[in-house]
Every structure is written in structure tokens, then in C-alpha cells.
Amino acid sequence: MKILVCIKQVPDMESRFKINGAGNWYDTAALAWRMNEYDEYAVEQAVQLKEQVGTGELVVFSIGPERVKEAMKKALAMGADRGVHVPDEQSHERDPFEIAAIIAAYARNENFDIIFTGMQSQDRGSAQVGVLVAEMLGIPSVSTIVAFERDNGGVKVKRELEGGLKAVVKTDLPALFTCQLGLNTPRYPTLPNIMKAKKKEIATRAAGDLYQGDALAVTEKMSFPEKRTGGLVLEGEPADLAGRLIGILKEKTTVFK
Template identity: 65%
Template structure:
């Protein structure tokens, strides 16, 4: 069984962000980097499936500059068999359609049985890449899964929907699933597994070999929201609150209580 896991390296969300000089993305220097949280669930589920079926091979893939190798090495230490870096120092300028196109181009000839991705990335948060990959490969996808099982070539997954509703979805492989918080608890790489990961294959490929499409979207501007004044808390009985509110609105816009 051939399994692919797509991961992204993102800044730690506790980092202090600055908008870059172009005003289109955040400045990458002086940030702490980590594997995207949702992708950790994807790696863990792939490794669990490998342990379940035995005869399985897990490839983990990431697009980005040299630093993404650290996230790939963590995935190898978690139990993936090999890693692939698609080299791109300007991955942040690629829209979800381009990113998905590159991954689909890599995966198409490999004929993976199952592809795991995170539900979304913590920095861009588009939630589009996984389903776009599936569409480009003409395979079914199941999104935002919080439970996963596999037997005799069939996936049974539980999806989390809005309003606390959950649904059960079944499909045959090949397929793609996107992973949500609550699916599992990602394992912590042990020292022996970290040492083993150093001997595993980590292949680097230029993204130019796979990128054949133009972008569909372009980031025009990125900026921090303007700071707003503090709110006003009203206290008292309902009748008094109504009178206070009318008085405030009258002072602000001068059209009420006339």
C-alpha cells in the first residue's frame, strides 16, 4: 500500500508577526517554525495505518525552502519511510490551485492508494489544497475527518460538520482525506526514531519540474486590522438599560429620542 502525506511548515502561532516589505505576506525572518498542527494528525494517521496493514510505505511531502526539511525530518522520526522536498523559496506566493497542481503532478505517476493532508494550514487557512488535489487526480475525498478506519480497501471516516453534527462516510481507495483536530494524538518522536530518521531518504526536487499552471489568485495586500476603541458595558435593569442605550445612540447619531 502506497501512502502520501502532504505537510506544510508554518510559523509558531505565538510568534511576533510583521508584514513583509512587499506588503503581501508575513516576514519570515526571526520566526519559530513548526509542522502545521493539522498535518501532524495526518502523519500520525498514516503511520497508524502502516502499522495496521503492515505492507505499507509512507512518503511525506512538503513544498518550500531549505528550512522545511526540519518538518520533514520530524515526520520521518514519527514513522514515515521517506521524505520529498519540492524546493521553492517563494512557495508563499503560490495560490492553493498552484500548490495542489504541483502535488497532483508528483502524485499522479506514483499512483498512491491513499493521500492524507491536514484540513487547512494555520497560516493561510484556505482549506482548499486537499480537495483540489483529489479533483485533479479524479479520486474521491473526505474532508475534516475526526475518526478513521480502513478494512479490505475501504475507508470509513467520521466527519465533523458545523453545529456539532457528525456524519459517517465510506469510500474505496484510491482516495484522499483531510484531517481535523480530534482525529488522534500525534506521537512524540523518540530519540532512537530521530536517529533512524537520519538514515531515511530525503529527496529534493525543484518545483519548476512540476509547476505547469498559472495562479488563479493573487494577494494584493496584507495588513493588521485597525485598532478600535473599547466597548461600553451597560448595567442595571432592562428598562434602565433601554433608556441608557437610547440616550447613547441619540448622542452618537442625533436621530433617536426626538
């Protein structure tokens, strides 16, 4: 079985963020970096599947500057066999369609049986890349999975729905799955596996060789949420509160004027 797992390196969410000089992304200076949390579940599920099958190859794929190799090395230490890095210092300016197009262009002739991605990235949070890759490759996709098992040559998964509900979905292979919190518990790489990972191959593919189209969406501006004052708590009888509430609304808005 041939498995692809796509990962992204993101800032540690405990970092102190600043807007960059262009005003369209966060300043990357002095940030701590880590593998995207949802991608860790994807890597763990890919490794578990490879262990169950007993044979095959697990490839980890990532787009970004040179530092993303640190996240890739963690995936290799967790059990991936080799990596493919697409160097791109401006990867944060690519929209989800561009990122998906690069992944799909690489995967198209590799004949992967299963592709895993995180449900979404913690910095951009579009939750679009995985399903776009599947659409471009013409294969089924199941998003936000929280359980995974092989089923008579195919796969049976549970996906999370709103309200705490879960749907059971069966699909043939090849297929793509986006991974959600609760799917598994990612393993900590052991020291021997960390040392082995240093000898595993990380090949390089140029972004321009995989995709040369233009962005469909451009981030023009970003900002921190506006600070708001505390709420006002009204106490008393309902009939009195209604009149007081209407009075407050009249003072603060022009809706009732």
C-alpha cells in the same frame, strides 16, 4: 498500501509577527518554525495505517525553502519511509490552486492508495488544498475527519460538522482525507528513530517540472486587525435601555439620521 502525506512548515504561533516590506505577507526573519499542527495529525494517521497494514510505503511531501526539511525529518522520524521536497523560496506567494496542482502532478503517476493532508494550514488557513488535490486527481475526498478505520477494502471515517455533530462517511480507495484536531495524538519521535530518519531519502523535484501555470489569486496586502476600544455595558430596565441604546447609536453612526 502506498500512502502519501502532505505537510507544511509554518511559524510557531507564539512567535512575534511583523508584516514584511512588501506588505503582503509576514516577515520570516527571526521566527521559530514547526510542522503545521493539522499536518501532524495527518502524519500520525498515515503511520498508524501503515503499521496496521504491515506492508507498503509512506511518502512525505512538502513544498518550500530548504528549512522545510526539518519538518520533513520529523515526519520521517515519526515513521514515514522517504520524503519528496519541492524547493521553492516563494512558496508563500502561491495560491491554494498552485500548491494543489504541484501535489497532484507529483501524485498522478505514483498510484497512491490514500493521501492525507491537514485540514488547513495555520498561517494561510484556506482549507482548500486537500480537496483541490482530490478534484484534480479525480478521486473522492473527505474533509475534517476526526476518526478513521479500514472497512472491507475501503475506509470509514467520521467528519466533524458544525454544532458538534459528526457524520459517518464510507468510501472506496484511492481517496484523500484532510485531518482535524481530535483525530489522534501525534507521537513524539524517539531518539533512535530521529537517528534513523537522518539516513532516510529526501528526494528533490523542481516546481517547474510539476506545474507552470499562473496564480489564480494574489495576496496584495495584509495587515493586523484594527485595535478596538472596550465595549460599553448598559444596566437598568429594558424600556430605559432601549432609549439609551438608540441615543448611543445615533451619536456613533449616521444610520439613524
